[in-house]
Amino acid sequence: MGEVIYGKPVADKITETVKKDVEELKNRGIVPKLAIVRVGAKPDDLAYERGALKRCEKVGIEPQVVELPEDISQDDFIKELHKLNDDEMVHGILVFRPLPKHLDESVIKYEIAPEKDVDCFSPVNEGKLYEGDDSGFSPCTPVAVMEILKHYDVKLKGADVTVIGASNVVGKPVALLLLNEAATPTICHIDTKDTAKASRNADILVAACGVPRLVKENFVKDSAVVIDVGINLDENGKLCGDVDFDNVKEKASKITPVPKGVGSVTTSILARHVVKACKMQTEKLAEALV
Amino acid sequence: MGEVIYGKPVADKITETVKKDVEELKNRGIVPKLAIVRVGAKPDDLAYERGALKRCEKVGIEPQVVELPEDISQDDFIKELHKLNDDEMVHGILVFRPLPKHLDESVIKYEIAPEKDVDCFSPVNEGKLYEGDDSGFSPCTPVAVMEILKHYDVKLKGADVTVIGASNVVGKPVALLLLNEAATPTICHIDTKDTAKASRNADILVAACGVPRLVKENFVKDSAVVIDVGINLDENGKLCGDVDFDNVKEKASKITPVPKGVGSVTTSILARHVVKACKMQTEKLAEALV
Incomplete structure (x- = not known):
């Protein structure tokens, strides 16, 4: 069975760093x-x-x-x-x-x-995301996906990645962030001819389509890393992801659960963005005062 | 042999429409x-x-x-x-x-x-491109690619597309424009594991990597549409594209030449963008005067 990779250790590490940064700011x-x-x-x-x-x-x-x-x-x-x-x-x-x-x-x-827009609402931050300019703020959830991949040492450079879902808030930005790390992204969506086939090609599969348990074993290449961004209620009102976890877990090398996966990391990214914004604004203010 | 699809008829059609629009504006x-x-x-x-x-x-x-x-x-x-x-x-x-x-x-x-930025220099227009918001200006060359595909009745919805090259000026925007038309894009680049394999999967192959004649017959699926955005000089100083035209033309169903392909369309898109900008600005001015 694949390793279940939880969000909490990732969030905890980010939280620790952010906490120190906040202390330093408060000291000033x-x-x-x-x-x-x-x-x-x-x-x-x-x-x-x-x-x-x-x-x-x-x-x-x-x-x-x-x-x-x-x-x-x-x-x-x-x-x-x-x-x-x-x-x-x-x-x-x-x-x-x-x-x-x-x-x-x-x-x-x-x-x-734009300089206060910590979750990428402004087109300026979308433009920066598109360019790979990290002076902006990418949306928190896609960044959480990236942090999980990095925390668990998933190789991004050269990896074939399939992203299921092409929304402006998850699918597209996660594909662009992965591209910025030199992965090779394919973006699937409702009109894609054969999403299962495109997914089976992926070293890393990111599901962000909002369809409960869409991703089955036949979507997953042996030893692929599977990241589930979905948060859905199934027909019995039970919380579930876009991945059929039980069906897929044997085949994946690493897989995030829902809950306790991507969703656990998002607010730590939000906090990190607030601190980044705060630092940028106070530096700018300091420069203006010189 | 595949049909050689030239830029000129596309540019001519666009030019005709733009010319009429300009006449109307001049009448006012x-x-x-x-x-x-x-x-x-x-x-x-x-x-x-x-x-x-x-x-x-x-x-x-x-x-x-x-x-x-x-x-x-x-x-x-x-x-x-x-x-x-x-x-x-x-x-x-x-x-x-x-x-x-x-x-x-x-x-x-x-x-x-941003409202005068007819070739997508401003992050605001990049943000609009990213969102699929057509009130902005996408860069002219990727739009030229789209216009060629549409002019020659290439089906975009659901098509598997491989884009070779991930630059901010061609690779990324062409992938996003194709995604907006419900194609399934894969973006390849220097770190991609197997660009030939990813390309062989494509119904539409867009080469925009700046490597003279990189794309050979083994990159092309039978009857694929091949669009060559490259403008290079080969070792003999001869103008050539990113596609080895002679090697590929038998396999492709449609293929753009270099020169006389994508490059012939770009300035007609530029002209169209100027007219669009002019209309938007005069309408805004008219509203302000009411």
């Missing part, structure tokens, strides 16, 4: 602060918020939850965002998406300050 | 204008400039060549760019890249107005 009188912008009270948002708040507490980041009414107008929403952009005490801004339909994300995404 | 008193920013006088830049000027003349776009001294300082370069950003008579700006080394592209790319 700087308190990194994350603003979480939530419209309404969707259960998914609340669940992630709880995790983010816990992580903030662990590392010493000050959180601020900005809860906005579900019927907030676009203008008012943008005003709230601008307030956070202008607030020198706020270093990172996380906006829960998708926003309600009456708020136009294609407009709003231009209104978040 | 608007003259679309493209500023070409060239530092020094590199032969490659001059060659492309000649082509662009010819295309502008054909469709009625007014060109303005801004030739800058090779030793221009970064500040002065940015000032020139800002002048063009602010000039309401200029609708599109093309900056020849790579710039000389003392000019930092990673800084300068933020200084071009």
